Amino acid sequence: MRYERPETLEDAVGLLSATPERSHILAGGTDLLVRMKNDDFDADLVVDIKRIAGMGEIARTDAGFVIGAAVPCAKLAEDAALVAAWPGVVEAANLIGSTQIQSRCTMTGNLCNAGPAADSVPALVAVDARVKIVGPEGNRIIPARDVPVGPGQTSLAPGEIVAAIVLPEPAPQTGSAYLRFIPRTEMDIAVVGTAVVLTRDADGTVASARVALGAVGPRVIVPDDAAQMLVGTTLDDDTLARFEAACSDAATPIDDKRGTVAFRKEVAGVLARRAAKIAYDRAGETQ
Amino acid sequence: MTTIAVSTTINGDDVEYLCHADESLLDVLRNRLGLMGSKEGCGTGDCGACSTMLDGRIVCSCLVLGAEAEGREIETIEGMAHGHDLHPLQTKFLEHAALQCGICTPGFLMAAKALLDVNPDPTEEEIRFWLAGNLCRCTGYDKIVRAVQDAAAEMRGDAA
Numbered sequence: 037m038r039y040e041r042p043e044t045l046e047d048a049v050g051l052l053s054a055t056p057e058r059s060h061i062l063a064g065g066t067d068l069l070v071r072m073k074n075d076d077f078d079a080d081l082v083v084d085i086k087r088i089a090g091m092g093e094i095a096r097t098d099a100g101f102v103i104g105a106a107v108p109c110a111k112l113a114e115d116a117a118l119v120a121a122w123p124g125v126v127e128a129a130n131l132i133g134s135t136q137i138q139s140r141c142t143m144t145g146n147l148c149n150a151g152p153a154a155d156s157v158p159a160l161v162a163v164d165a166r167v168k169i170v171g172p173e174g175n176r177i178i179p180a181r182d183v184p185v186g187p188g189q190t191s192l193a194p195g196e197i198v199a200a201i202v203l204p205e206p207a208p209q210t211g212s213a214y215l216r217f218i219p220r221t222e223m224d225i226a227v228v229g230t231a232v233v234l235t236r237d238a239d240g241t242v243a244s245a246r247v248a249l250g251a252v253g254p255r256v257i258v259p260d261d262a263a264q265m266l267v268g269t270t271l272d273d274d275t276l277a278r279f280e281a282a283c284s285d286a287a288t289p290i291d292d293k294r295g296t297v298a299f300r301k302e303v304a305g306v307l308a309r310r311a312a313k314i315a316y317d318r319a320g321e322t323q
Numbered sequence: 324m325t326t327i328a329v330s331t332t333i334n335g336d337d338v339e340y341l342c343h344a345d346e347s348l349l350d351v352l353r354n355r356l357g358l359m360g361s362k363e364g365c366g367t368g369d370c371g372a373c374s375t376m377l378d379g380r381i382v383c384s385c386l387v388l389g390a391e392a393e394g395r396e397i398e399t400i401e402g403m404a405h406g407h408d409l410h411p412l413q414t415k416f417l418e419h420a421a422l423q424c425g426i427c428t429p430g431f432l433m434a435a436k437a438l439l440d441v442n443p444d445p446t447e448e449e450i451r452f453w454l455a456g457n458l459c460r461c462t463g464y465d466k467i468v469r470a471v472q473d474a475a476a477e478m479r480g481d482a483a
Contacts, residue, residue: 065386069347086391108380133368134368135438135456136382139377140386223456
């Protein structure tokens with residue numbers, strides 16, 4: 037196995053394109069290095085992207101917050117503007133792993149591993165994040181939602197790299213929240229994860245809402261019908277009860293050791309309801 | 324497999340070594356540099372026994388490649404005491420008997436020091452969450468938490 041540390045994205049794409057079948061991108065390494073220790077791991081090339089300009093930076097541009105692919109999740113919480121704009125994304129990313137893992141793990145890695153229970157992915161989908169992809173055929177920007185296509189599978193072509201995740205500037209009076217269920221207090225994999233983003237009108241009614249459910253299907257589920265129930269309301273109890281039921285209905289989980297289908301569907305509704313209330317309150321606290 | 328030449332800084336000293344592409348920083352520290360304080364517990368980033376500082380952040384050195392350390396600054400448990408002068412955390416771990424077998428201790432000390440660097444007055448809950456990535460099978464954690472609280476108070480200059 038070779039280790040390469042290119043200084044430009046073009047060089048990184050060139051290296052990956054030359055060894056398309058047996059190469060890996062290294063940023064935080066919190067998943068890749070674990071896989072490398074397995075006996076059946078076999079690779080010719082690891083491309084460390086951390087020395088490429090911008091990969092470790094969070095930039096605020098006209099497009100919004102551009103989060104480089106190698107930004108560790110701990111750094112997200114240190115960016116006051118990002119925390120103020122999208123607390124739901126930061127709190128989701130900060131749930132991943134331990135303090136030590138937070139120092140290294142990245143949202144881009146979380147997204148590209150395409151694990152159905154990834155914590156940051158529902159949060160990214162709920163804010164309608166985009167990803168900047170560079171590759172041998174040129175650059176493209178796609179919704180973060182379209183990167184994972186199934187467990188462990190992405191829509192990235194050979195040689196392509198997600199260079200950054202872009203979070204839009206939030207509209208005024210927008211709030212976001214992420215809640216997950218795990219059977220302990222920290223350091224576990226989501227049994228259910230729910231993300232809600234909503235924007236309030238001046239009179240306090242919900243103007244728009246977006247909901248994303250994680251760990252209850254092979255990909256993140258976006259129950260638009262449920263989200264639409266919130267629009268035009270102030271989250272009264274009747275609305276929230278219908279919303280909760282709709283989110284439960286939208287979940288399509290599997291039975292496994294961490295939760296049954298019935299349990300996960302119920303929890304998806306309960307957590308979505310709670311996340312909606314948090315997002316609503318946060319929207320009221322912003323200007 | 325070819326070897327990679329790496330120049331880095333460990334505990335303030337310039338260090339050069341050769342390593343393989345798939346060799347972890349932990350293996351470099353222990354097997355090539357003789358720095359045996361960082362322990363290998365799980366090797367998969369779950370236990371924290373190999374905790375070291377990398378450019379000011381606490382990491383599991385088993386989940387860092389040796390080659391990644393080029394030009395970086397690393398701090399290990401070997402840099403914590405100055406000669407026979409122990410760091411307050413080390414002293415308090417001894418006073419509180421916050422260790423038994425000792426395998427987890429270097430990692431706990433490094434992680435606790437990283438916490439106090441950014442939060443000199445953590446609550447018990449903050450200490451427990453911060454140290455959740457460090458596993459100990461002997462102490463039941465309580466003595467470790469007390470030792471960190473006591474060391475933090477001493478480092479702040481509060482009367483015990």
